[in-house]
Amino acid sequence: SSDESVVKTQKSRRLREKQRAWQNSFAGQQILQIRKSLPSYGVRETFLQALSRHQVLVVTGETGCGKTTQLPQYILESEIEAGRGVSCNIICTQPRRLPVLSVAERVAAERGEDVGESVGYKVRFEGMRSTNTRLLYCTSGVLLRRLMVDPSLKAVTHVVLDEIHERGMIEDFLLVVLKDLLPRSTRLKLVLMSATLNVELFASYFDGAPIQQIRGLAYPVEAYFLEDVFEMLGYKPKRLLDYVQSRERKIEHHYIETNISTELSDPVRDNFQSFDNRSFNRMTQDCALNWSGPEFSLIEALLEHICSNEKKGAVLVFMTGWEEIYGLMKQLKSHSILGDSRKVLLVGCHGGMTMTEQKLIFEHPPPNVRKVILATNLAETSVTIDDIVFVVDLGKAKETSYDVHNDTPYLLPRWISKSSVLQRRGRAGRVRPGVCYHLYSRYIYNQLPEDQQPELLRTPIHSICLQVKSLKLGNIVHFLSRALQPPEIIAVTKAVEFLQTIGALNEFEELTDLGQHLSVLPVEPRIGKMLIMGSVFHCLNPVLTIAAGLSVRDPFLKPLDQRELAEEARLKFSGDSFSDHLALLHAYERWDLAMKENRARAFCSDNFLSMQSLLAMSSLRKQYLELLRASGFVQDHSRTLSEHSDDTTLLRAIISAGLYPGVLSVMKDAVSCTFKTVEDEEVEIHANSVNARNKMGIRFPWLVFNEKVKTSHLFIRDATGISDSMLLLFGGRLTFGNEPGHLLMDRSGLEFFMRRDLANLYVHLRNTLDTLLQK
Numbered sequence: 110s111s112d113e114s115v116v117k118t119q120k121s122r123r124l125r126e127k128q129r130a131w132q133n134s135f136a137g138q139q140i141l142q143i144r145k146s147l148p149s150y151g152v153r154e155t156f157l158q159a160l161s162r163h164q165v166l167v168v169t170g171e172t173g174c175g176k177t178t179q180l181p182q183y184i185l186e187s188e189i190e191a192g193r194g195v196s197c198n199i200i201c202t203q204p205r206r207l208p209v210l211s212v213a214e215r216v217a218a219e220r221g222e223d224v225g226e227s228v229g230y231k232v233r234f235e236g237m238r239s240t241n242t243r244l245l246y247c248t249s250g251v252l253l254r255r256l257m258v259d260p261s262l263k264a265v266t267h268v269v270l271d272e273i274h275e276r277g278m279i280e281d282f283l284l285v286v287l288k289d290l291l292p293r294s295t296r297l298k299l300v301l302m303s304a305t306l307n308v309e310l311f312a313s314y315f316d317g318a319p320i321q322q323i324r325g326l327a328y329p330v331e332a333y334f335l336e337d338v339f340e341m342l343g344y345k346p347k348r349l350l351d352y353v354q355s356r357e358r359k360i361e362h363h364y365i366e367t368n369i370s371t372e373l374s375d376p377v378r379d380n381f382q383s384f385d386n387r388s389f390n391r392m393t394q395d396c397a398l399n400w401s402g403p404e405f406s407l408i409e410a411l412l413e414h415i416c417s418n419e420k421k422g423a424v425l426v427f428m429t430g431w432e433e434i435y436g437l438m439k440q441l442k443s444h445s446i447l448g449d450s451r452k453v454l455l456v457g458c459h460g461g462m463t464m465t466e467q468k469l470i471f472e473h474p475p476p477n478v479r480k481v482i483l484a485t486n487l488a489e490t491s492v493t494i495d496d497i498v499f500v501v502d503l504g505k506a507k508e509t510s511y512d513v514h515n516d517t518p519y520l521l522p523r524w525i526s527k528s529s530v531l532q533r534r535g536r537a538g539r540v541r542p543g544v545c546y547h548l549y550s551r552y553i554y555n556q557l558p559e560d561q562q563p564e565l566l567r568t569p570i571h572s573i574c575l576q577v578k579s580l581k582l583g584n585i586v587h588f589l590s591r592a593l594q595p596p597e598i599i600a601v602t603k604a605v606e607f608l609q610t611i612g613a614l615n616e617f618e619e620l621t622d623l624g625q626h627l628s629v630l631p632v633e634p635r636i637g638k639m640l641i642m643g644s645v646f647h648c649l650n651p652v653l654t655i656a657a658g659l660s661v662r663d664p665f666l667k668p669l670d671q672r673e674l675a676e677e678a679r680l681k682f683s684g685d686s687f688s689d690h691l692a693l694l695h696a697y698e699r700w701d702l703a704m705k706e707n708r709a710r711a712f713c714s715d716n717f718l719s720m721q722s723l724l725a726m727s728s729l730r731k732q733y734l735e736l737l738r739a740s741g742f743v744q745d746h747s748r749t750l751s752e753h754s755d756d757t758t759l760l761r762a763i764i765s766a767g768l769y770p771g772v773l774s775v776m777k778d779a780v781s782c783t784f785k786t787v788e789d790e791e792v793e794i795h796a797n798s799v800n801a802r803n804k805m806g807i808r809f810p811w812l813v814f815n816e817k818v819k820t821s822h823l824f825i826r827d828a829t830g831i832s833d834s835m836l837l838l839f840g841g842r843l844t845f846g847n848e849p850g851h852l853l854m855d856r857s858g859l860e861f862f863m864r865r866d867l868a869n870l871y872v873h874l875r876n877t878l879d880t881l882l883q884k
């Protein structure tokens with residue numbers, strides 16, 4: 110082993126020589142000049158010194174000051190310079206996948222290398238690294254997965270957690286794990302990086318870790334709000350009122366749809382401020398608004414104004430998601446100025462971008478062309494675009510949210526926090542004084558929360574509870590109580606119970622085989638279970654569609670003035686299936702065909718379907734399939750996807766496996782039909798469900814559903830009829846009741862009276878099914 114250490118020393122020396130040679134080269138010198146101009150360079154030495162003295166360090170600095178590309182690189186450089194090049198191993202995490210690739214490329218280039226040499230990257234399905242890689246940029250999820258196989262991070266010397274101000278669930282979770290790990294791994298160093306200043310919380314969580322501040326060079330930014338923008342565009346007050354009213358109608362529409370119409374106050378629209386107040390409250394409650402119509406026209410008018418009247422500089426528009434970006438881009442392309450590629454370079458910036466699209470956002474167009482970037486909040490802190498002078502901020506971001514009545518997380522556009530507003534505004538003042546247009550009123554701005562709520566407190570924590578188990582971190586409640594801002598105990602115990610009910614944990618809170626599988630799939634457990642079942646039973650193709658349908662906005666549109674027609678369209682897809690999920694499946698399949706034949710637009714408008722939602726489903730399907738393939742669930746591709754795809758009985762069973770314990774019993778007498786949940790609550794079926802039309806005709810004893818909404822009544826929305834045996838075989842675990850002979854019960858208390866021999870048969874079949882899942 111002394112030979113080994115000689116080899117190591119030699120290798121480290123070679124690394125140092127290589128680094129010095131690059132730094133002294135002409136190209137290296139040029140890049141160094143650029144790097145030295147970044148604000149972070151000013152703290153290089155103090156940062157490295159502090160890091161040598163402390164195990165944990167917190168760093169804050171404006172977006173663009175050089176945190177992500179420079180600080181991990183300083184560590185790498187100084188380790189190589191100190192002759193420890195071979196032994197150092199730095200991991201820098203990002204909450205999102207997208208910046209990982211571009212940052213690694215940038216840093217490698219700054220070191221005169223290609224990605225995959227000393228600097229590498231790793232995201233879920235791709236990566237580029239080698240045994241020589243010493244600095245690895247990855248997503249937080251990749252680090253989480255690494256902890257599963259290497260719980261004490263043996264070979265790692267530095268962990269840098271970036272963007273911790275976002276308070277993502279995985280980052281908060283990693284903080285607890287690392288806090289536990291640090292006292293045991295004394296040579297491991299931890300750096301936390303944040304784009305916002307208020308980081309005392311993090312510092313005190315790590316027993317008063319020092320805070321290093323990087324002072325940025327921010328130029329002043331003029332801020333305008335909706336009122337100012339209307340005046341600037343010369344809109345008459347009447348126009349303002351129209352805009353406001355059309356949004357109001359949309360909100361009202363949405364609320365009628367979700368049965369909250371009773372909560373609407375009188376639609377008095379004589380006062381701008383009171384409008385804002387009411388709509389603000391309603392929108393923040395739970396309103397999934399589509400950006401379209403009036404918003405698009407307003408953005409278009411504003412962009413036209415900027416392009417024809419304002420000084421040079423790129424424009425960054427903050428929107429909510431790629432569907433909206435895609436929609437607006439399409440509209441702008443047909444505009445005389447904005448659609449003219451000799452005048453305007455239109456670029457999208459969102460999580461689904463390809464590498465070539467990504468390069469476009471950093472590109473500097475010719476002097477007479479103005480770059481307009483339509484972005485999600487990815488551009489808020491994760492991606493720095495150099496030449497932005499104008500920012501247009503719609504005040505919203507898509508965020509997973511969670512409603513206690515409803516165990517499925519939804520990605521909804523929501524109002525952002527004041528600190529996000531400041532971040533967005535700051536994007537305009539990077540190169541010179543800038544301008545920011547906030548497309549909401551000052552009144553709304555004042556109502557915004559100061560900071561975003563941590564994800565751990567606003568989303569279901571089922572998946573994170575599973576992670577605690579798969580990382581063998583002990584008791585779930587106990588572990589999560591040590592988080593930065595712990596979730597309520599009741600939320601944790603509920604999540605644990607839920608995981609037991611769906612069969613992911615046993616009664617001793619241990620992972621079952623199913624739980625083990627679910628913990629490697631980064632999706633919500635119920636969706637994961639459905640997908641696994643679909644793979645096991647070789648009917649994945651339709652199951653992918655149904656699972657995707659659970660996570661997007663309902664593709665069935667409900668225009669108020671054509672309600673009847675829209676309902677008929679939906680019923681046509683459902684046939685006599687008594688299933689909203691199968692209706693959506695059929696609609697999707699027909700749409701998919703129409704897409705291939707280039708007639709999808711017409712198909713959507715004929716059938717009252719939302720193109721955006723269907724496109725979103727199509728992209729989700731691909732993601733799910735990719736996940737399953739990567740986790741080894743899909744081996745024989747065509748068999749797994751379609752061998753039993755046409756078996757609707759099987760599909761119903763798999764839907765119930767996924768949606769359990771969302772079960773209603775259908776209770777009919779001669780004149781009426783009522784529905785009860787497993788908790789014995791009476792519920793109604795929402796008018797949008799195909800099952801609402803012909804309740805007496807429902808020929809199934811049970812309905813499984815994915816969503817419960819509490820308004821004036823308790824409603825369920827999408828539902829599918831299933832039989833006794835589907836519930837017994839694919840529902841929760843079976844136990845024998847006390848009464849001799851005739852009673853079989855499943856965990857959630859649903860009771861089935863049956864002969865002992867039949868009951869035995871069911872238990873036998875269930876065991877066979879469980880064995881199948883072990884493989």
Ligand code: ADP
Pocket residue numbers: 147170171172173174175176177178179211212215471490491493494495
């Ligand atoms: P921070 O993490 O503090 O927001 P970064 O380290 O991401 O800052 O960026 C520092 C600087 O490096 C930015 O000003 C930007 O101009 C430049 N930069 C970062 N990534 C790229 C890239 N992929 N291409 C070109 N320049 C980049």
Ligand code: MG
Pocket residue numbers: 173176177178271490491
């Ligand atoms: Mg950064």
